[in-house]
Amino acid sequence: MAGSGSAPTTASVAWIRAAASSRATGSATDSRRASSTSGLFGGINGFNAFMPDRLRQVTQPPAVVLTSVNVGHRPLGGPADEVRRISLGFRDKVLGLEFAALDFAAPDRNRFAYKLEGFDPEWVPLSGRRSITYTNLNPGPYTFRLRGANSDGRWNEEGISVGVDVAAAPWATRWAFAGYSILLAGCVMGMVRVQQRKFDREVEYARVLEFRVQERTHELSERQQELERVNQELAQASITDSLTGLANRRFLTEYIEKEVALLHRRYNRLAEGSLTPEMLDLAFLMIDLDRFKTINDSAGHASGDAVLRQVRDLLKAVSRNSDIIVRWGGDEFLLVARDLSGDRLAELAERIRSHVAKHVFEIGEGRVVRTTCSVGFAGYPFFREQLDALSWEQVISVADRALYVAKASGRNAWVGFHPGITALPIQGLFSAISHGTQQLVRDGTLRVSSSIAGAQALVWEPPAVHDVVNG
Secondary structure, three states: OOOOOOOOOOOOOOOOOHHHOEEOOOOOOOOOOOOOOOEEEEEOOEEEEEOHHHOOOOOOOOOEEEEEEEEOOEEOOOOHHHOOEEEEOOOOOEEEEEEEEOOOOOHHHOEEEEEEEOOOOOOEEEOOOOEEEEEOOOOEEEEEEEEEEOOOOOEOOOOEEEEEEEOOOHHHOHHHHHHHHHHHHHHHHHHHHHHHHHHHHHHHHHHHHHHHHHHHHHHHHHHHHHHHHHHHHHHHHHOEOOOOOOEOHHHHHHHHHHHHHHHHHHHOOHHHOOOOHHHOOEEEEEEEEOOHHHHHHHHOHHHHHHHHHHHHHHHHHHOOOOOEEEEEEOOEEEEEEEOOOHHHHHHHHHHHHHHHHHOOEEEEOOEEEOOOEEEEEEEEOOOOOOOOOOOHHHHHHHHHHHHHHHHHOOOOOEEEEEEOOOOOOOOOHHHHHHHOHHHHHHOOOEEEEEOOOOHHHOOOOOOOHHHHHOO
8 A cells, every 4th residue: 555645554474273253154145244444365165254343462481380290101290380399319220301382373383492401502493292201311410401392483482491300229339439439548548558568577477587597597607617616626636646736646647748849849940049948958856754654653644744745845846836846646746837948947956856855744742853855856858968868758767767866865865867978879878877877877868967976875775664664
């Protein structure tokens, strides 16, 4: 509609449904004339009358309400439209909701949208049905929101809001997890304590074991030391005279072999000029106490033992630390002196003789005795030009032969045998010295030194049997 110079009017457009109009049920023969504000529309059932002045437009959005709430397929007690909070137990797996929009003009054309906050990320449109179902919701708080629209599309933006609490299983609650944490912490602490105790036990066991090992090791070490000490004592006893503590013949055998070998090596170095023969020789001095048997018979063997021990001390006093003193047997002693020959050997023999002769032997209980000794000596090698002419054992026998000459010549004397200026044949040499000493001396083959003046005073034959028995 338009007119010249007139302003346009504002109009609105609305869709009108058939249900909102009056339906003519009369036949086509109805001759009534419709008013200017109505319209008639023919249809298969007659005319439909449209009267705009009778229409009422709904401007308010429809209210939405809950009509039913089911928890675990069981209806929730009380009016559904008054429910503001729904609680589900940990065994409730299904939540069902039914609702409606309070617009009855065309209820089948009402529309809905819902959203379960905490579960649905977006609003979910819903048409054609008025119910929803949630299953297996995780424990926690939710908020169910619902809004609706009438057939005209007017939405109730405020809608309704209902809180939903899904309870966790007792074993999945915060308190349960707190308990689990405490239990786990307790288990961890318990395991730590168990391991610590185990470690402490192992440490203690290791300490005890180490202590026992050390104790056992110390014990074994002590036993080993004791065994070594006993072995040393046995070894020492095997080479030591039990009465005097001096070396015995077994020791001499072990010792002299090394000395003889050393002597031979040193003789081989004479060509170098750093040594002289007098620095190399070994001297063997045989010492025998005179009439020692008389002391034993008159004063007893204990007194004789005391005399032997004092003779040991005298021999140590007149000899050097490097000299070896051997108890040869009974009242006989052997002194082995290194690097000693000639006049110095004679001086040593005299010191031994004079010290024994001057000494007063105490034999206990205030008693004293006196005695003398006889000494015979010879040097090794007996012939420096022929080291092996006589063995060291044979040289000792030569010294023993000189001892018997000293005894036969009156005792309390010393006699030494030395090689003469005339060379002796090696074969039969020792036998000649042992049995033909006097003839060898006369021939100049054997030279004698003695504390007895003059070779004529020496008695070459062995003492009489009576004298031998009495020493």
